Amino acid sequence: MSFLAKKTISKWCAASGLALMVGFSQHAYSQAADAVTQFKSFLVNVKNAEGDFSQQQIRPARQGEAQPKVLRKSQGHFVFQRPGQFVWETKKPFEQKVIADGKQLLLWDKDLNQLTSRPAGQGLAASPAAILFGNTSVDEHFDLVAGEDKGGIQWLELKPKASQPKKDIPYSRIGVGMKDGLPVGLELHDNFGTIVLINLSKIKTNITLDAQTFKFSAPTGAEVFKVK
Template identity: 55%
Template sequence: MQKLLSVVAVQFAISIAAILFSGTAFSQAESGSEQLRQFVRNSKTAEGDFVQQQLRTPKANEPQDKGLKVVRQTQGHFVFQRPGRFVWDTQKPYEQKLIANGNQLILWDKDLNQATFRPAGQALASTPAAILFGESSLDQHFDLIEGEERLGMKWVALVPKSDPSAKKKNGLPYTKISIGMVNGLPKALELMDGLGSVVLVTLDKIQLNVNLPANRFNFTPPAGAEVLRLN
């Protein structure tokens, strides 16, 4: 079975990568929304590890007392540089890379020996990354709603502004976007779409303000690879 990321899966990866770095020390006494604002405002570069789980509610013939069920899990490493550059490197259970170099978004599937190129602006336009990669404040496009404290994190909901032009610009496919903050860093991200599908991403071993080589976000397909270019 081909393991090409679906459009939604790519959007999830972009959304997650877009918020993964900061360069400021924080107190956990600060509200989650203030931690997130400062995190985005002061972020430069970072790298770390992720575990991404796709969840669903149990079916009628399954036990209902265990909550959401994990239907797929991947893990890997990310590297990030503002604005608009990242590598989202899935390493298990298969190897894929999602690379944004500022101009293009590239999906590399090692098993398929296939690289797909698309314009970064078009690919990012319908995701939170369009806001979080940019230079503007989150508050220009989202209402940050303070959520509950759970799992040792202060959760913040990102609600698109009600202005019609803002909605058109964001074009978000998610009904809910929540970020769990700990000491000024995002430790978890929950994304829910209109069908009730949930993606939970947990983050670990985040290193801040790392020095990255100029070619870190370049990618050249190996000889013999299939290359698809989408406009």
Template identity: 40%
Template sequence: MMRSIVRALFFVVLACGPMLAWGATAQEQLKAFVATVQSATGSFSQVTTSPQGGKAAPAQQGAFAFQRPGKFRWEVQKPYAQLIVADGKQVYQYDPDLAQVTVRDVGKAIGASPAAILFGSGDLEQAFNVTALPDKDGLQWLRAKPHSTADAGFAQVDIGMRDNLPVRILLLDAFGQTTRVDLSGLQANASVPVSQFQFTAPKGTDVVRM
């Protein structure tokens, strides 16, 4: 379960630059973000709820960083440690408690997820059906549905923008669960050390290559 959510959530590593798009739609803001922001750092919190509205997993907090194309770091710090690192070629998903790391090719791991757009330079409409949603909670919203849900691993993703910043992501998975991710402290075009996108398995770690 954790792997499917993490795979689908690669795309949430977001930030947005100082763009003058006052009054722009969420889709226009997102396109501008992809075109202008090459790297970013920030913090996140996320919680997953069941179709009935109850918590399906403990709430999580952590930090992220990314650098185009295809490099990112998604680090869960609370309530337990989890780490995902992509170096541009491979994605490492490390679970310290299990002493295990799963290694996948970046293209296969990201596939048709929004990460292919947000960490690359492609066009959103190539992999998704994108529609505008009504404003809600002071945010401008868009919904992206992958052309092939089998490859993406999720049914749809809603992205809420405000002042050219992605603020909230709502991910609906194939099990009817919704994962809400709130982003904060976004630093666009930040200088990120190369070491943030490198991973070496600790001694004694079980390495599983997919």
């Protein structure tokens, strides 16, 4: 496998924390509705959505550092449709797309002119992306625990069940922030102390989507790699 292919897969793994991750509803909610109630209602009532995201990856402060360090920032646009279809498009600082069409998970890197694909397997089914975009029952993989109200955003924590294989979920803690029935933030903690923070905005739900939204073909001349 070429160096560029390895680089792409490495970037994919870093982004898949995504990496990959969000959703929403425009029902009116009183402040009395806790985050778990709002989240469950969103999963049932919102069939598709689109919006913008901004993302930060932060590591703990090391010896001699006064504050945690922001490793990278990115921003872009997302679209999803249940079951299991989404586009997570990073626009800054580089152009990259993660696309799930229900059968494959694709990564397009414009700078490398490279497309990498892999099957959308069970690992994706239990990922943060599928929590918000998929059709699997969140209750199968996580215990939902209501958290605090911070600045008008009500938080819940998704705790992986003891029976859930550790390899399927790269995070030790997953927080979801809800406001007016919409997930507006994600907080993802891995086992090394790194935190991924994702803010979601300009969300439109249950919209009409083009049939080609979740289809993608590499441009002529691009490198294409398939990972099994």
